[in-house]
Amino acid sequence: MLTGLVFNLQRYSIHDGPGIRTTVFLKGCPLCCAWCHNPEGISPRPELVVVESRCAGCGECRRACPFGDSVSGAGALPAHPEQCQLCGACVEACPTGARQMIGRTMTVPEVLREILKDRIFFETSGGGITFSGGEPLLQPHFLCALLEAGRAHGLHTVLDTTGFGCTEHLLAAAALSDLVLYDLKAFDETRHRALTGVSNRGIRENLQALDRAHRNVWIRLPVVPGFNDDLEELKRIADFVAGLRSVTLVNLLPFHRTALHKWKRLGLAHALEGVPAPSAEFMERAAETFTRMGLKTKAGG
DSSP: OOEEEEEEEEEEEOSSSSSSEEEEEESOOSOOOTTOSOGGGTSSSOEEEEOGGGOOOOOHHHHHSTTGGGSSSSSSOOSSOTTOOOOOHHHHHOSSSOEEEEOEEEEHHHHHHHHHTTHHHHHHHTOEEEEEESOGGGSHHHHHHHHHHHHHTTOEEEEEEOOOSOHHHHHHHHTTOSEEEEEOOOSSHHHHHHHHSSOSHHHHHHHHHHHHHOSOEEEEEEEOTTTTOSHHHHHHHHHHHHTOSSEEEEEEEEOOOTTHHHHHHTTOOOTTTTOOOOOHHHHHHHHHHHHTTTOOEEEOO
């Protein structure tokens, strides 16, 4: 049976498309954005994290671990021991829930059963299901099967993508989506590569291909001070987007650091830790850059 790796299933989501939605986060992403608010979705493999504030230091994790005796120290195991094989024994043994496995293998029916529990909220709010990540296009067959299952139950479907991936996979998933949320992070390729790790040439080309095939695309642009927030760069993005016929909304998302604790739990450094959030006044000016081009624009989530 077809399976995929899911790292979160978020209910009552109101920022991932219209109405009240259930967002399914698929694990794995080819980008490594310095501001990523879901860093636990970057790796395509399961990961173990420890919520230090919950740890009681009881040592149950060490006793349950097949390699516990070989890990130096006493009490609780460290978050990322070299010997760890992600068997999950320490997670099951932890009495406080301090140790958590991020990413679990699920089948399409398993995911659908969870989604359908929220159907009453979709029907009353005009919502539905959104498939996000990570980058859902990294699991194209699982993604399309999920979209098909959702549509078979009459649910409104949304694809949330970075656009970095196989054009064929993007268009196949988009054909099963009532709405596509498409990330644009910068127009300048050098800037894009500096803070995401990849070129944006394919992303722009994929967006143009999507524009020819779809009729309902929302552009989502994270506004990051010092990276893509100068008005010249925003104007270049606005000019590009204004040339697309399928864009029905531009959503400007102000940078924030609320995911900093996630990076720390994963043992990763947050490259933009000292960067401030853009002001409300600046977000209004940024929005004007797009509205002047005749684009319906919303600043904020």
